[in-house]
Amino acid sequence: GENVEQHPSTLSVQEGDSAVIKCTYSDSASNYFPWYKQELGKGPQLIIDIRSNVGEKKDQRIAVTLNKTAKHFSLHITETQPEDSAVYFCAASKGGDYKLSFGAGTTVTVRA
Amino acid sequence: DGGITQSPKYLFRKEGQNVTLSCEQNLNHDAMYWYRQDPGQGLRLIYYSQIVNDFQKGDIAEGYSVSREKKESFPLTVTSAQKNPTAFYLCAVVNRGSDGYTFGSGTRLTVV
Numbered sequence: 662g663e664n665v666e667q668h669p670s671t672l673s674v675q676e677g678d679s680a681v682i683k684c685t686y687s688d689s690a691s692n693y694f695p696w697y698k699q700e701l702g703k704g705p706q707l708i709i710d711i712r713s714n715v716g717e718k719k720d721q722r723i724a725v726t727l728n729k730t731a732k733h734f735s736l737h738i739t740e741t742q743p744e745d746s747a748v749y750f751c752a753a754s755k756g757g758d759y760k761l762s763f764g765a766g767t768t769v770t771v772r773a
Numbered sequence: 774d775g776g777i778t779q780s781p782k783y784l785f786r787k788e789g790q791n792v793t794l795s796c797e798q799n800l801n802h803d804a805m806y807w808y809r810q811d812p813g814q815g816l817r818l819i820y821y822s823q824i825v826n827d828f829q830k831g832d833i834a835e836g837y838s839v840s841r842e843k844k845e846s847f848p849l850t851v852t853s854a855q856k857n858p859t860a861f862y863l864c865a866v867v868n869r870g871s872d873g874y875t876f877g878s879g880t881r882l883t884v885v
Contacts, residue, residue: 662832670813693872704779704863704876705816750815758823759804759867760831760875763815 662687665753669762671681675772680738684751687732691753694727694734695761699748708749709736741771776800779864779877785885786851786858793881794827794849796864804867805847806874809833809860822847851882859884 664687674680686694692713697705709724711718711734718725722741727734738745748768752761777798796805804823808816818831822841822881835856839846851858861881863872 665815680876695873697874697876702879703867705874706876707783707873710871710873720830724850754872756872758829759872760806760819760821761816763808763817765815 663753663755663762665762665764667753667767669753670765671740671765671768673770673772674741676741676743677757680736680741680745680769680771682736682749682751682769683733684735684740684764685731685733686753686762688753688755689729689732690755692756693750693754694725695754696723696725697750697752699766701747701749705750710717728763739771741769743771743773745769746771777864777866777875777877778835779862779880780868781880782878784880784882786882787885789853791850791852792882794862794864794882796847796877797845798847798866799845800841800866800868800875801844802866802868802875803844805841806865806867807831807837807839807847808863808865810863810879811860818864819849858882 667684695710712754724737751764780795802878806821807819822828838850864877
């Protein structure tokens with residue numbers, strides 16, 4: 662099955678700096694790549710997603726890039742704020758049955 | 774969260790007991806999923822259902838059972854055969870139009 666690896670596992674950044682989280686996937690048939698943000702004690706929330714026919718997508722301070730050849734995708738958060746502190750998960754899916762395979766998560770801490 | 778309700782929020786189980794976690798949605802989505810979350814391991818798929826009266830095993834189905842008698846409900850039973858049930862359990866629905874998941878707020882199960 663699909664294997665998604667996520668790095669780093671923890672990330673500490675100064676407020677206002679950028680944060681980058683990288684994921685790789687194993688199944689070249691995967692075509693949907695969402696990112697989720699999880700705050701303590703809550704369920705994950707979708708923050709941005711990208712499909713395999715697009716190389717980059719941006720939503721305000723958040724952007725995702727996809728390199729299908731290398732089978733990796735990344736989340737970029739610019740101008741980080743304290744409320745960006747959370748655990749972020751990447752995931753991949755081939756569509757069809759909509760099963761998502763998740764990375765292990767990255768704990769992001771934004772220092773004031 | 775967004776029309777998907779998990780209960781209870783916290784659950785304690787004694788050794789040898791079966792317990793049932795509730796997941797109810799009013800979003801009129803067909804597909805529902807159960808994931809287990811352990812620290813540092815991301816989310817792992819237990820069971821999923823794409824339509825009423827039908828469900829499939831995920832990657833870690835052993836020791837769990839589900840039913841899908843109604844579109845709105847997808848309860849998960851953690852049986853005594855599950856040797857390490859302490860975890861955070863998340864239910865999700867899939868919006869077929871977008872492939873994105875909406876997660877519930879989760880149930881934290883602890884064996885005492």
